[in-house]
Amino acid sequence: MTGTAGVRRIRAPAFPTRRERDFMEKEKKRIEIEKGIFIPSAVILLVVIAIGFLFPSFFNKSMTVLFDVTTKSFGWFYLLMSAFLVFLCIFIAATPFGNKVIGGPDAKPEHKVFSWCAMTICSGIATAVVFYAVGEPLTYYHVPPAFTGLEGGTPQAAVRGIQIASFHWGFAYYGIFTFWGLVTGYMCMNHHLPARPSSALYPVFKDKIFGPLGTVVDIVSLLALVGGIVTSLGFGTTQFATGLQFVFGIQPSNLMYVVTIAVVTFAYTASSGRGLQKGMKFISDTNAYVYIILLAFLFLFGPTIYLLNLLTEVAGSSIINYIPTALNADAFDVGEGWSRMNTVFFMAWIMAYAPLIGLFLAKISKGRTVRQFLLVNIFVPGIFVLLWFVGFGGNAIYVDHYLDGKIYEIVSELGFPVANFALLREMPLSTFTNPLVILALFLSFITLADAMTGTIASMTVKDTLAEEAPIRIKLFWGILIGATTILCLFALGEIGTTALQNMSIVYALPIFIITIFAIISVMKMVNGSVDREMEEKAAKDKEAES
Numbered sequence: 001m002t003g004t005a006g007v008r009r010i011r012a013p014a015f016p017t018r019r020e021r022d023f024m025e026k027e028k029k030r031i032e033i034e035k036g037i038f039i040p041s042a043v044i045l046l047v048v049i050a051i052g053f054l055f056p057s058f059f060n061k062s063m064t065v066l067f068d069v070t071t072k073s074f075g076w077f078y079l080l081m082s083a084f085l086v087f088l089c090i091f092i093a094a095t096p097f098g099n100k101v102i103g104g105p106d107a108k109p110e111h112k113v114f115s116w117c118a119m120t121i122c123s124g125i126a127t128a129v130v131f132y133a134v135g136e137p138l139t140y141y142h143v144p145p146a147f148t149g150l151e152g153g154t155p156q157a158a159v160r161g162i163q164i165a166s167f168h169w170g171f172a173y174y175g176i177f178t179f180w181g182l183v184t185g186y187m188c189m190n191h192h193l194p195a196r197p198s199s200a201l202y203p204v205f206k207d208k209i210f211g212p213l214g215t216v217v218d219i220v221s222l223l224a225l226v227g228g229i230v231t232s233l234g235f236g237t238t239q240f241a242t243g244l245q246f247v248f249g250i251q252p253s254n255l256m257y258v259v260t261i262a263v264v265t266f267a268y269t270a271s272s273g274r275g276l277q278k279g280m281k282f283i284s285d286t287n288a289y290v291y292i293i294l295l296a297f298l299f300l301f302g303p304t305i306y307l308l309n310l311l312t313e314v315a316g317s318s319i320i321n322y323i324p325t326a327l328n329a330d331a332f333d334v335g336e337g338w339s340r341m342n343t344v345f346f347m348a349w350i351m352a353y354a355p356l357i358g359l360f361l362a363k364i365s366k367g368r369t370v371r372q373f374l375l376v377n378i379f380v381p382g383i384f385v386l387l388w389f390v391g392f393g394g395n396a397i398y399v400d401h402y403l404d405g406k407i408y409e410i411v412s413e414l415g416f417p418v419a420n421f422a423l424l425r426e427m428p429l430s431t432f433t434n435p436l437v438i439l440a441l442f443l444s445f446i447t448l449a450d451a452m453t454g455t456i457a458s459m460t461v462k463d464t465l466a467e468e469a470p471i472r473i474k475l476f477w478g479i480l481i482g483a484t485t486i487l488c489l490f491a492l493g494e495i496g497t498t499a500l501q502n503m504s505i506v507y508a509l510p511i512f513i514i515t516i517f518a519i520i521s522v523m524k525m526v527n528g529s530v531d532r533e534m535e536e537k538a539a540k541d542k543e544a545e546s
Contacts, residue, residue, distance in 0.1 A: 185362020
């Protein structure tokens with residue numbers, strides 16, 4: 001008997017409609033706030049700022065005391081750890097682990113080499129090298145640090161002064177960033193853990209990083225970074241205003257500060273909102289071209305042969321004096337606190353930025369091998385910084401040494417913000433180069449804040465299939481950072497931004513301690529145990545699901 005009686009009819013699967021497909025796509029990209037990180041970070045930051053406004057004297061004194069306690073008691077630890085991380089990165093690059101690809105074996109580079117290097121340099125250095133380019137080496141030339149045993153105003157002091165300045169912002173600086181980029185980037189991009197600093201500790205603490213331990217690590221890292229960005233923008237704004245006054249005679253005012261920070265905030269928030277490909281990449285490429293033009297000008301229109309000879313000597317001094325400079329703890333206080341207020345301070349400030357800048361460096365290095373990541377992120381910026389300080393600092397020293405210039409006197413009277421402009425006034429085409437330095441400063445603002453706004457935003461949302469955090473989250477953090485900078489300048493002045501900077505240095509202490517466990521993590525990566533453990537875990541999870 002034929003027929004359909006008693007036979008269950010099976011409905012053919014229907015293809016989703018366009019509306020259903022759009023809904024499914026939105027669900028994939030739907031973002032949930034990571035309240036455990038977002039809310040405490042925002043609240044703590046706002047409370048700290050409120051205390052600063054209501055009790056400015058107490059706030060400044062408290063931050064100064066905490067800064068003194070941490071740098072005096074743990075300066076030796078900061079120096080040892082910072083120096084060790086550079087050599088550890090170079091060692092790892094020489095191991096078979098260096099052949100691993102960030103993002104997995106099938107990952108392909110998303111950025112051309114020039115753009116990759118431009119984002120690497122600009123996102124980390126930001127306003128620092130523009131601010132310190134002339135003032136720091138020139139000061140060390142006239143008043144050499146006591147541990148060098150040199151007399152001020154001598155050729156030896158010139159070479160060593162540039163070497164010390166470039167050390168503070170070069171290889172050691174990026175060695176710390178690169179280490180954190182490796183340990184966080186590998187766990188996040190190769191093993192799909194959340195894009196947060198706490199993921200670096202998974203090989204040591206396993207699933208505990210998803211609890212209070214990981215939350216504390218992430219909040220401390222975020223607060224340290226925000227404090228650092230606010231102070232960078234604050235100091236950079238004062239340099240920008242001082243430059244306009246020195247070059248164009250425009251008197252600084254509260255209105256100028258507001259307009260400057262508002263424009264910068266709008267620019268980096270808009271750039272971050274456009275994403276890496278359309279925003280950060282374009283700004284970084286432009287910033288790099290401006291840097292290259294300035295360097296070419298300094299070497300071609302300055303005393304070229306002198307600068308090339310000086311570059312050679314500084315390179316030699318950098319090799320010979322790397323360890324003495326890196327580990328100058330000044331046990332007998334010969335320098336009367338110089339090491340603590342300079343080298344220790346810079347290493348701590350760098351570490352405060354490191355977990356999140358490292359995460360950004362890893363993100364833009366997807367598809368590169370670990371070896372490429374380590375060597376490019378240490379040596380490309382390191383060599384650039386060496387050229388930069390020889391170009392700016394070398395020219396300034398030449399003017400003071402051979403031409404009886406008064407650049408150091410101007411810097412001593414008016415401060416570091418005018419140093420670059422005082423130098424360029426002594427060189428040809430100053431009507432062209434002075435605005436170019438102001439442009440470099442402006443772009444440097446944007447590249448730092450752009451990179452970090454996107455990274456902070458990604459940290460404060462839950463896992464998502466979307467590649468970047470939504471614009472509204474980036475807007476929140478971008479505007480909060482800009483508003484905080486304006487309020488600090490108005491309510492607390494430069495002393496207040498210095499207090500926030502000191503706060504970042506205090507946050508650096510727990511990050512240095514966390515780094516010990518991150519080192520254990522990276523060594524487990526190098527010996528292959530992390531990959532084996534994660535593969536076994538994935539197999540067990542798959543078996544449990546089936």
